[in-house]
Amino acid sequence: MDSARRPILFVSLPESGLANPLLVLAEELSRRNVPDLWFATDEPRRGDVKKTGVGSPVEFASTGEVVTELSAVTWDDAVYREVTQSSRFKAHRAVVRHSYKPGRHEEKFHKLAAVVDEVKPALMVIDCISAFAIELAISRKIPFVLSVPFVPSNVLTAFVPFTKGYTPRGFPVPHTGLPYPMTLPQRMSNALFKWRNLAMFLTPEMSKVVAEENRRRKAHGIGKLSLMTRIDRADLVLCNSIAELDYPFDIPEKIRLVGAMVPPLPEASQDDDVSRWLDEQSSVIYAGFGTITRLTQEQVDAMVEVTRRLEGRHQVLWKLPSEQQHMLPPKESLPANLRVESWVPSQLDVLAHPNVKVFFTHGGGNGFNEGVYFGKPLVVRPLWVDCYDQAARGRDFGISLTLDRPRDMDVDDVIDKLTRVLETPSFRENAERLGALQRAAGGRETAAELVLGHPALA
Structure with a gap:
């Protein structure tokens, strides 16, 4: 790589909730005429990436077509009903089962690896759900910034017992919809949610998936990773919220609460x-x-x-x-x-x-x-x-x-x-x-x- 080049590579799944904040950030860097901007995502967002080049260009890098298992927009009606059912845990479990597909993540890993070989980024900015991109950054020792479109506790709270987390013991587990502090029945429900999560990964079916995932990561020289690895290994975490919209806890210094990612307004003609x-x-x-x-x-x-x-x-x-x-x-x-x-x-x-x-x-x-x-x-x-x-x-x-x-x-x-x-x-x-x-x-x-x-x- 030319010593003067410092490419920045954005990586996101195509979902609006994940990609849109990064598109706003890429556009802001383009507006400042920052050179060597690249954005890797699936083909349907090609046009959206091109539109962000309002100053310096933002080059689109394809990670291929949308993978159904990784994109909620493409799930069939049966899966949609399962992941939106009234039971919080069953809905959460359905999301995990339908999206935790090591083979499909491996496909994206290789497509992104080809992009990285071409771009040779000095820095990657990755949405927090794109595990394949985080793995690639770790395996290639590329510094990365994590983008979080949720409240900070969503990525800082452990889902299972006895694992590392940054929130206090008894903090509501993500996807439970529980308040803080809690009543005794709510605390019991919260603890049960963690234990059921652990039990889910101990079933024969999920144990095979976990073993496949570990083999895949080992082949890339990564080893076992936990959900907190994405936080621990990131140089910086940009959270699109504020502390006042989450229950109180000590937020690590690397988590920077920047608020909602809103482009200059109006976005459209006011004569529409x-x-x-x-x-x-x-x-x-x-x-x-x-x-x-x-x-x-x-x-x-x-x-x-x-x-x-x-x-x-x-x-x-x-x-x-x-x-x-x-x-x-x-x-x-x-x-x-x-x-x-x-x-x-x-x-x-x-x-x-x-x-x-x-x-x-x-x-x-x-x-x-x-x-x-x-x-x-x-x-x-x-x-x-x-x-x-x-x-x-x-x-x-x-x-x-x-x-x-x-x-x-x-x-x-x-x-x-x-x-x-x-x-x-x-x-x-x-x-x-x-x-x-x-x-x-x-x-x-x-x-x-x-x-x-x-x-x-x-």
């Missing part, structure tokens, strides 16, 4: 139809349930009825994927206060609009932090795993309410939660206070300074 419509309203509920959510006919019907009951008081802007819109009633029978869009030019522009008063969301890491960033209180319909954790924190910090029966989308429950959040000033006040802290954390600008200050780029 959605923006003009928002300008004309006085109170809008924005409903967006992420890229993974697949609503049923009953849930779509419930959402339409919720909107109908809000007519005369609030407008509803509902981002509903085009492939699910066939479940809507005929256009002429939709409530007059409902606007359905399959795509909005920018969700961030919508959340930033002053006439949007509440965000009805699935509670994923990006949406949760972005909603707070713009000072919007939330109503949360948790979808799976980490969504329950964000929902618990939002409720406890007074910025959101959670549906009692998220899977049912009970109309009375939704109306109750939306009305309480809209009409109780403390929800907005708390969201605005935490939003100010989010913005003060610096987001993309702070993250860019931290990356550029890494010794590998000196």
Whole structure:
């Protein structure tokens, strides 16, 4: 490698929740005309990577087509139902079983290795779920920065007993949706979750998978790794949240809480139809349930009825994927206060609009932090795993309410939660206070300074 070159290689799985914060960071470095920027991800994000080159170019490096087992968006309906079931542990176990596939990780490892051979990065910036990229960085002794789109305890809490963690004993295990502190029954449930996790890996089926994973890693000279290895071996961890949105604990110094990764706004022209419509309203509920959510006919019907009951008081802007819109009633029978869009030019522009008063969301890491960033209180319909954790924190910090029966989308429950959040000033006040802290954390600008200050780029 030319001694003057210091390539930075971003690596992410294609999911919006993982890739989007890194795309914002890559764009910020491009805006500063930082040379030798590369972004490795799956083919469907090629166009998104190219768009980040607003100053210096950001080169796309392909890790191939999407691997179904590693991408929740591509899971079939049976798997989707399993990973979004009401039992927190069974849903968590289903996610592990469907995504913990050593052979498929090995495919990505080799594709990324070819990229690394070409780019010869001085530094890698990796989303925290891309284990294959972390393994490659460790095996090649390449310094790496970890990107975390969740609250910090999500990656600092042990999932099984007797293993290393950075949070206090008795802290809620990720994906349990439990509060902190807990009642005695909740503490028992939390401990049981850890023990059931351990038991899951001791079954004959999972033992074979673990043995295969250990053989694979040994072949790359890595050895056994734990979930905390990604933290311990990272030079720096960029967390897209703030301490005030997590339960209190001592956060390691290498974890830098930079807040939500938001690009310069507006992202889209303010002369588009959605923006003009928002300008004309006085109170809008924005409903967006992420890229993974697949609503049923009953849930779509419930959402339409919720909107109908809000007519005369609030407008509803509902981002509903085009492939699910066939479940809507005929256009002429939709409530007059409902606007359905399959795509909005920018969700961030919508959340930033002053006439949007509440965000009805699935509670994923990006949406949760972005909603707070713009000072919007939330109503949360948790979808799976980490969504329950964000929902618990939002409720406890007074910025959101959670549906009692998220899977049912009970109309009375939704109306109750939306009305309480809209009409109780403390929800907005708390969201605005935490939003100010989010913005003060610096987001993309702070993250860019931290990356550029890494010794590998000196």
